Amino acid sequence: MYSFDVEKPTSIAEAVAALGSDDEAQALGGGQTLIPTLKQRLASPSKLVSLSGIAEMQGISADGSVVSIGGATPHGVVASEVAQSYPALAALAGNIGDPAVRNRGTIGGSLANNDPAACYPAAALASGATIVTNAREIAADDYFDGLFTTALEEGEIVTQVRLPVPEAANYQKFVQPASRFALVGVFVAKFADGVRVAVTGASEEGVFRWAEAEAALSGNFSADALEGLTVAADGMMADIHGSKAYRAHLIAVLTKRAVAAAA
């Protein structure tokens, strides 16, 4: 990697100041994407501002209807601490990467990076989460903006994620055999006012909501309601692990499985 400076602030305000003082500075969450990128010399920030020492960005609280997770909370903590309050989310977090990844990688880092094959974006979008930053609150529907792109401004930090807890939910991840990221992942969340279905891993536009499935499931929350519904292969990603048609097919299969598991 290229050389860089490191700062480890202890408050959000200090972190924002550190990022604001240097155009080339970059926030460092758990580093599970950024550190390998640096090792490959594919990025050359002048300064890394580590968010892991900020106490106010750690930890989880649940009030029954909403789970609030500090932006710097590692996946492993989410996996264990929301097991009661939001089991589908706990299962998702507990199946990201391997134990080392889950002990370092953070929910804020994952959402800020918005990898098109990451799991957390599906949970956030399907839950109708609110992404809280140092500056504002952003609805998940307004937050994800295509591959590796979000509504975040330069220097803006995800400080907390608030996820409304659905009545029923399930995440189905079909892993890419090498990376074990989601080749396709589908998160289904049933709320009193309707069903939300978010799909990761599949689209050229990144995580998205499958509107037809949501409409069908909002009237009848059962796998049968999805019978005959398909996703167009156009606009899906294709690579050595799966064609557009295969990804489109998997979305339908996994959505049914998620509904069956949640219902």
Next chain:
Amino acid sequence: MPKDSGIGASPKRREDVRFLTGTGNYTDDINLNGQAYVHFLRSDMAHARINSIDTAAASAMPGVVRIFTGADFEGVGGIPCGWQITDKHGEAMQEPAHPVLAQGKARYVGDAIAAVVADTAEQARDAAEAIELDMEELPAVIDMKAAVQEGATKVHDDLTSNLCYDWGFVEENKPAVEEAFANAAHVTTLELVNNRLIANPMEPRVAVGDFNRATGDSTLYTTSQNPHVIRLLMGAFVLGIPEHKLRVIAPDVGGGFGTKIFHYAEEAFCTFAAKALNRAVKWTSSRSEAFISDAHGRDHVSTIQLALDADNNFTALRTDTYANMGAYLSTFAPSVPTWLHGTLMAGNYKTPLIYVNVKAVFTNTVPVDAYRGAGRPEATYQLERVIDKAARELGVDPIALRRQNFITEFPYATPVAVEYDTGDYNATMDKLEEIADFAGFDARRAASEAKGKVRGLGVNCYIEACGIAPSNLVGQLGARAGLYESATVRVNATGGLVVMTGSHSHGQGHETSFPQVIAEMIGIDESMVEIVHGDTANTPMGMGTYGSRSLAVGGSAMVRATEKIITKAKKIAAHILEASDADIELKDGQFSVAGTDKSLAWGDVTLAAYVPHNYPLEDIEPGLEETAFYDPANFTYPSGAYACEVELDPETGKVSIERFAAADDFGNVVNPMIVEGQVHGGIGQGIGQALLEGAVYNEDGQLLSASYMDYAMPRADDLPFYQVDHSCQTPCTHNPLGVKGCGEAGAIGSPPAVVNAVVDALQSMGKDVTHVDMPLSPARVWSAMNE
């Protein structure tokens, strides 16, 4: 009751203490005073003309010692190829120059164009980025069949084409084979790909070159399976350093799988640069670099045809294979698709007529060479897949079809030039049927169905040829080296032994299993025997470890040397005991005179050898140290039968391995625990090839699977528990231990079992699928289901 020591016992591996506690000594652990670091600037284009390399700015960067380019190696030999193939017209193969650093053109993504030596590794890398390259991109030659078309772009401008050789085997058999096909009652044809693999040993390659100006001696520390071979090839052919001035040390090596057999340019560079700079030079490959610089494996495209008569007897076999050589000939590359592949096409069957054609092709890809099994997996895969397809076409049981055609009398001379000494293929198949519980398959299939899954069963046999030799034969076949092995056994005065072996252990457990043999021969405790390997300065010239040859060839050399020791020790004992040599018996570490109660302990005799006060000095020399070189009379032929049960998700195409059974015949077994471990590892790699692994190039020659994000290595949860058995033992007839070798069997025998099982599952769903190419990823299986 199982033995607790000697041959047949399973003592825990003594080397694991250091491997598991972080106290091994790997090449990257070696740091020499004042060492510099080299970073190789590698081509990011698959095929490009190098117009100019401007190193001026880079040379002025902090810490830079010197930047080398291809021009610095114009007076230096190229990387040699260790095997010459004669084509079907009697002509020698086309053999391109293989410079240490690219000259004129870069020929694959990863081809080293320049080498920056600097005080630190980071400085070397920084400076490499400052080198200004003027490269003109040329069309990339990737597809093998397109590469040999008239007018194709040439990888090597000075060769007549991209065809390395067109090999026919046995060429004289061809007309008879054609006739047999014309007269066949049934012909089964199958086109298949043996997918390109990247070995990915846990330890990446490392080289440290050193030079002593006072003595003029060069030393290379390197991650090698065969340090003497590196010393010979690099010393004699590349750098012109005589062997007595060159020492090659391969210390603890963290896995080889074939890819650490070969002599690589980076080793030659570090040795050359250390002398040029009078300073040690170190290179440690990154994992990313390993993907584009370690020799790849497999990569065959084949069409195989099996002819049968009306009674389902195999009457002839023919196969056409395109074998990828990559951009240059790696050390043993030409031998893999020919002598390690064509000679195995008879398999376990008495097919009387066989013809094998292999076209070896240059492409703008990483060189391809031996990978665990090397040629034998490719042969087995073709044969066992086509037999399975034939059984389906004929509506007969695939096991019965195999049994009907088994070779049952030994020795058996195949029509492809080798003679199997022993084997019992019905015995291993019987054992397989038992341990795989074929009787319970229908119930398991029904249970899978009940949960919406489809179960398939695949069975296959394999035979391999290990302990590659004898030397005079391989010489006729084009090998540019002998394939014997060596051992020096040194007995110390106090009775302990040190065995200096030419074999090299990089995971095989020689430090544990070799002493078991010696302990058994002398009747002493294994702890009295130490194995030394991996350093040309203190081991006799040896050919190293690959091809499951270590115990069969290296172990035999050790046995021969130990026999000499025992013979001499008996003479000493006879002198002291005032008896005749012929009356001395050695048992449980005691020399005794037959028919008397007179005896001497092993330690008394070894002490006498070094304190020869009462000693037959007029007849024998003092000391107790013997060397033997062992050149086998034949290959060894391990064989076996494997079974795989898969469960297929019909909605997603995902395959999971539910059961896997292996019944192997390795001849005699020294350490059953180590043998089982070798089989487990081999099956893991075979399942990896069958389900997960695949090196994929795009048409521009970019490696799409260039990291673990896209190259799927098998993980523990991809693999089932195995039922393995090696109780069927037909000992090898021509080596003193009766052993056959077990290192590659699992990787050879498992891929066809997996694919046969998946095809069985697809067929049981009513799909008209007769073949799916590896790796059987969910996407591929789903596509096959829905075509």
